[in-house]
Amino acid sequence: MTFALAFDCGLAVLILAMAIWTIAARTTFPAVVGFVAYGLLLTLVWMRLAAPDVALTEAAIGGGLTGVLLLGATSRLRATEPPAVSERPSVPFRLAVAGLCTLLSAAIAAVVLLLPDPAPTLAPEAAAKLSLTGVGNAVTAVLLAYRALDTLLESAVLLLALVGVWSLAPDRFWGGAPRSLALRHRDGSLSLLGQVLPPIGIVLGVYIVWVGADAPGGKFQGATIIGAMWVLTMMAGLQTPPEISQAWVRVILVAGAAFFLAVGIAGFWLAGAFLAYPTGFAKSLIVAIEVALTLSVAATLGLLVAGPPARPVRT
Amino acid sequence: MTEFLLAVGAFVLATVALGLIRVLRGPADADRMMAPQLLGTGGIAALLLLGAATGMPGAIDVALTLTLLAAFASVAFVKGASEPAEPEPDEGGGG
Numbered sequence: 001m002t003f004a005l006a007f008d009c010g011l012a013v014l015i016l017a018m019a020i021w022t023i024a025a026r027t028t029f030p031a032v033v034g035f036v037a038y039g040l041l042l043t044l045v046w047m048r049l050a051a052p053d054v055a056l057t058e059a060a061i062g063g064g065l066t067g068v069l070l071l072g073a074t075s076r077l078r079a080t081e082p083p084a085v086s087e088r089p090s091v092p093f094r095l096a097v098a099g100l101c102t103l104l105s106a107a108i109a110a111v112v113l114l115l116p117d118p119a120p121t122l123a124p125e126a127a128a129k130l131s132l133t134g135v136g137n138a139v140t141a142v143l144l145a146y147r148a149l150d151t152l153l154e155s156a157v158l159l160l161a162l163v164g165v166w167s168l169a170p171d172r173f174w175g176g177a178p179r180s181l182a183l184r185h186r187d188g189s190l191s192l193l194g195q196v197l198p199p200i201g202i203v204l205g206v207y208i209v210w211v212g213a214d215a216p217g218g219k220f221q222g223a224t225i226i227g228a229m230w231v232l233t234m235m236a237g238l239q240t241p242p243e244i245s246q247a248w249v250r251v252i253l254v255a256g257a258a259f260f261l262a263v264g265i266a267g268f269w270l271a272g273a274f275l276a277y278p279t280g281f282a283k284s285l286i287v288a289i290e291v292a293l294t295l296s297v298a299a300t301l302g303l304l305v306a307g308p309p310a311r312p313v314r315t
Numbered sequence: 316m317t318e319f320l321l322a323v324g325a326f327v328l329a330t331v332a333l334g335l336i337r338v339l340r341g342p343a344d345a346d347r348m349m350a351p352q353l354l355g356t357g358g359i360a361a362l363l364l365l366g367a368a369t370g371m372p373g374a375i376d377v378a379l380t381l382t383l384l385a386a387f388a389s390v391a392f393v394k395g396a397s398e399p400a401e402p403e404p405d406e407g408g409g410g
Contacts, residue, residue: 071395216373
């Protein structure tokens, strides 16, 4: 396996170089570009580690929305950049930061190296009970059956994050629409991309959600792709961000978590416990929850990118 | 065959790695943002070779996702690079 070793070593060197560059860059734009490249390399690393579900998440989040979010932050921070670059922190301060970072890295490395070999795992048990859930992908079974409570809380956290972003809006804009994402220089190729790519992206997103029951994939990855397509149509100027006070926006945002919670509460009567699925219906309920969550997560991610409301409510 | 595919994958990765020098050196933002685009293309090739070499499920799906979002990321880059100072909201910023 010499070529495999060469591949892994090359990957490790590249990813370390990009990580160091991302930290060392003095201005934000090169750092963000480095971070996007780092995310692409990380996708390959997860594939080498035989974790295709994680690789897919990294590909969708890192390749899609993180870049847009960070670049948006970059253009907002650009005015503050010259003073930040010219500022030189004092030597003791820099030494303290370096020391603490080294300490943290050393602690993480020590924990990883001191893990018992083989590492403790619940994977065999998760795989053994897989047939009870009806799904074929052990990761989906963990996320939506064994540890459904965590996933329910995560879907609520996403909503809280959006509320957090919205709460940055000045009072007079509350309930209005976020600022337009469209490029100021309209151009034909972008309009074309905004019309050609979303149909393909929506099909791929739905496919990734659907296939998640039995193969690598799932609602979060699929929803990220669909959300990215929505953001693309907004950047192409084909759509404008909706006003956040509109009822349909709020219904779509909470639908996924609300449906998940309703299924969980129904579990008290139907299966004897919160979030328990009645025998024989586990797979259909899991798929239904994934579909409901997909819509909500896609809308939430799109609105997270759009940012806080920046226009007064139209009356 | 597996060895051969992995060797080709490593080669593709090495060529793209040379492109990454542009991220480090620039000089313009446009030069910097082309490098991850090239890495995206090469990464997809390496991923597909890796998937074929190890028979890992999902490699093609990950490659599809990367392909689709690479086009999306290029739009985001253009927006980030070409619009240096976004105007504050219509009625003046802050609050």
